[in-house]
Amino acid sequence: MAHESHAQQRRPRLAGVDVARGVALIGMFIAHLGVPLSAFAVSGDPYAIASGSMDPATLADRVAALVWEGVSGRSAALFAMLAGVSLTFIAGRRDVVTSATDRRRIRIKIVVRAVVLIMVGVGLSAFGSVAVILHYYGVFFLLALPLLWLRGRTLALIGGLVVLVGPVIGVLTSSVAEEVTGDAPAALVGVLHEPFFSYDLSGGVGDASAPLELTLPSDGLIDLLASGTYPAVAYMGYVIVGMLVGRLDLRSRRVRTRLATIGLVGAVLGYGGSWVLVRLLPTEPPKVFGVDAGELLIADPHSNTAFEVLGNTGTALVVVGLCLFAADRAGRLLDPLASVGTMTLTLYSAHIAVMWLTEPLASGYGLISVVLAHDAEIYVTAAFVLASMWRYRFGRGPLERLLASAANGVAERMVPRPRASAESVGV
Template sequence: MTTTDRAPVPPSTPPAGPDRGSWPRGRHRPGRHRPGRARVAGVDAARGLAVLGMIVAHVAVAAGSSWLVQAVNGRAAVLFAVLGGVSLALMAAPVLAAPSARNRVWLRRRIAVRGLLLVVLGLLLAEVSSGPMVILVVYGVLCWLLLPVLFAPARALAVAAAVGAVAGPLLSWVLRARFGSPADADGRTVLGATVHLSDLTSPAGLVHALDTVLLSGAYPVLTWMPFLLLGMAVGRLDLRTAGTRLVAGGAAGAVLGYGGSWLALDVLGGRDALLASVAPVADRLGVPAELALQLLGGSALGTVATTTPAWLLAATPHSGSPFDVVGAAGVAVAVLGLCLLTARYGGRLLAPLTATGALALTLYAGHIALLASLGGWPQTAPWAATALVAVLAVASAWAWRGLAGRGPLEALVHSVSVRAAGSPPTVGDRGSDRAPMPGGATPREAGDMDSTTPGRAADTIGYRGSSGPERGEAR
């Protein structure tokens, strides 16, 4: 949610010999042409779609039965998470090319600080949110938890994601069935909990916050870790040519997740077990069991019910069941692949969308503040409110990106994390050579590590673009 990603393009002519010295620093000016580099606009375009999907899910709540709201519900957040993993992989790429201990420590320190900033921002946004469940606290914690595997091989990351997609939801169900879920003062189960500042003021609140982040909240680590692991594995690919494979692989994952849930529920009898589990509720409400199942199954806010293991067979959006995790992850990968293909053959048409994705963190915080200021209007005119917020988001991002480049919150996170991480290390085990980048390009072609302005730390996530109004910075 906080990155602008770029990938190196192999140079048409052999690169010049490596420059000697420390990790290069600098920032490219807008419109400055640099041969041999191409912006991976598809990554930002996918993030832009996630921003718009998030706006629909949060603003058009009153139109929850609409097919559009149903389509983006839960999946927009999963797309953000997968793209977050892609960004972490791109951050690690230069260090993987120059895998000295000093380089690794510097990057881990920088990502840890970024995670802390996201946690702080998430806590602040949770205090002003009028309804949206803020994910940033969990996202920051995931940044910390992924530091040990930041430089793991792509295959290991993919295997870990696949295992976690099944084992995480199962372990979550077992632990919640054994120890219960958080309850309010009246003893009612709390659904979709997020961490608030008040949770940090007492030992009981800290325990609640830990349970919310790791197990029972709206975005529990146990079921969200696989999305970032998958994104990290995808980010190890050559994104300039991986679009078709990602579309095919993502489609297969979506079919496996959603098709597998249909098979388990409607062919193998899982729905009968669910109907039996909701029968007491249906009797109390005086409604058919099917309607009770629809009401209860559609209210998943991060976790599935523990009344019967059959809930793990459903693929309800944002439920965290194995089928939901696999299906939503497949959709996210397929969307990324489609955006990469579209950007490859018609990238200029995506300019407003890529600008929106480049300012995702700023727009995320901004739309939460704006939604709180709109009061009850979105409830009475959901689509008018959604259109207003979406148009404001795209227009402001496009204008800001052309005039100033990096978004205000993106600039803050970048600046603080780079400064807190200390002086950038030297590149290469001998502290001299610039590191080659994936795909055969050198850092001069990759651009993120090119030296232009002394005193400014280099971006190490993504790679600078070739021309046009876009800034060549990573978020």
């Protein structure tokens, strides 16, 4: 046979990858909603304690702040790395021969996925609940198209350059974007919009009320590529590393051990290197293209510096390695977490919409306010229960099913398979 079809290339689903996706999503829930159980035990705000603007009063304060800081930025990085793993699973390993027609079909599927993610991300951004990552992901998918079947060494070289150089470009761009772009179009630089829908939800205790608002997204092309919350110049490093990880034999114990070991080294170099260099800076740090050198050396969550990207990449590799081990050893104990990992798009989108609907009720609405003080526990529990029930009954999540159907449908229409070899492919 001249080549193997894409269906023949596919490997059985790895539970450990689903578990890692579940870990990433739960981490993002915590970053957005707070630390579970902290409403019972924490005397201060974990966000304020982690940032240093409030001193911890108890051990619970310190633990909550540590958990929050542990997931902030790192969950999104893990999510992006796993997106790269998924891209490789969709495209197939480079060492498996595919025809030009197969590759064209795969590219179309990825483009459709990217377009849908951009549309969903832009729609969710209108809620203003959190900084949405999905439309950034769509851009990452498009940028990854030329990289799908590169040789491993070439891809590794590009990934290394992106991890080390891309964030520097992003930090410098962010600092000068407003001055350089001037009166550039909103599509390029992004603008803040007034809400196009607003409804004042009254009825709270005393003067408590809050509007439900919808606002046009403020991200422009420069935000998506270089200066936004999840800029491509930084996050493509995670995606490319994920693409390399997806090419490995993730069922091999040796590979898993190497992932965790290399990841640990990367985390130490990234976070540790930042810690040392920041403390070596003089009282008045030198400028680099008008930017304080300290801004290039920190590794704070969402700073998107080379040190944070390197540290986050290492942490994500450790998590993936450990999840692969844990999924094999824990049996069905991790099924709820793996179920969450099979429908991350659905659960991520749902939590943003529900946050928007319930946020006005979180203060001044009596018993409702008391319940919503524990929203982190509610969201995490609901994710485990609903994902497990849905997976048992239907399998793939609803938005995941729609996304795959759209991608496969468009690809089959644009590049139909020969009747004699038509196969059902579900990626």
